[in-house]
Amino acid sequence: MSIHFDLSDFRLFVSIAEEKNLTRGAARAFLSVPAASNRIKHLEEMLGVKLFERSPQGLHLTKAGATYLQHARIVLSQLDMLTGDMQVYTQGLTGQLRLLANSTAITEYLPTVVASYLHTHPDVHIDLRERMSEDIVRGVRDGAADLGIISGSVPTDGLQSIPFVSSRLVLIAPLQHPILQGGAVAFRDALNHVMVSLLESSAAHSFLGRAAAAIHKPMSIRVQVASYDATFRMVEAGAGIAIVPQACYDRLKDGFEIGLAALSDPWAIRTFRVCAQEFQGLSSFARDFATSVIERYRIDGQTADHPL
Missing domain, CATH: 1.10.10.10 (Winged helix-like DNA-binding domain superfamily/Winged helix DNA-binding domain)
Structure with missing residues (x-):
């Protein structure tokens, strides 16, 4: 037939x-x-x-x-790669880059990279979507995305991945909150307090929800907000404590009267990685983006030489 x-x-x-x-x-x-x-x-x-x-x-x-x-x-992925590579020889690079990333990567690590990349690749459209790291790996493996930005110890069997920066999750609370008085805090102990969280649809909320479920202890969420800026405002107002990326705290801390405590759980320290089915099999503009992410943080001394 x-x-x-x-x-x-x-x-x-x-x-x-x-x-x-x-x-x-x-x-x-x-x-x-x-x-x-x-x-x-x-x-x-x-x-x-x-x-x-x-x-x-x-x-x-x-x-x-x-x-x-x-x-x-x-x-469709092969067609995008062919189109992108052929455009190099005609009227300039163009195409669509399908990118999946988790919450922290989108808010803390990708904005400066995207701004610089779009300046040098004005004809490339970036389809960026937020997902949990496990779902990102699945999406890249299935061909739903060209590149993924993941963190933590998520298995990437069948994919190539390159680390580019390390970060950690920290606890923030109003300055006089008792949880700040004892140094590093275990996530289990943090769950004894009411919390401010991102929306349920966010990858960050899902990640913490899974961590809480793993120790059979629920999160007591008083307020859910749509951004880390709103999270800081609610914590400062006394609505609860929150778990946020260290990079987010460093970016926002000067505008708020809040304190910080390290999370003592091993999973709180996370390495971020760029992953793909095969980097050399990507379109030129997708490879360029992966290189841009890695080079941005390699310049800051955060990672070693990479194979791209």
Whole structure:
């Protein structure tokens, strides 16, 4: 049987699969819902298999759908690399860089890199999304992203990864709070106090929630906010204590009357890494971005020479 594969079908399918919703997926692909539905129906008829299972919770991939998604991502990734590399020889570098990063990387380490990179690569669009490190590894491995920025001891089997900076999580509290009087604090003891947290949708909130679940002790969250700046304001006002990156504290501390204590847990010290399926297999502009991240912190003496 001869099967005709269409790049538009690949893009639409990936959008719907990632959104787990036909309406949102169609919007990402700039199609109406009926048009998107018809394309998926015709695709399933052509392949002779069902790609999605429908439920009140949304769309879910069948085994055949998961296989199709894996290959669709690979094909689209290869096409992006080809387009980017060919543009070098014509009218300048252009393309889309798909990047996944955790909360701390996005707020503390990537802004200066992105600003500099976009100045030298004005025709590259960066699709940056926040995820947990475990989900980032999975996304890069599955071809959903070109690069990932992760931290901690997350296994990266099957990927290449390069460390670029180390940081740690710290506890902040109002200046006279008793938790600041005893030096380093164990996360278990911090959980005895009410806390200020980022929103549940944030990777930072999910990370701390998993750490609390691992020791079977819940977080008592009084206030949830959308940014670290708001976190500092709430802590200063006495709403609770908070766990934040050291880099975030260094950036914001001068504007607030708050104190700091180190977290004594080993997982509080985290190494940040750039990861990819294979760095030499990336498009030129994706390789350039990875190099920019590593070089930015290597210049500060934070990491050794790298192979890019």
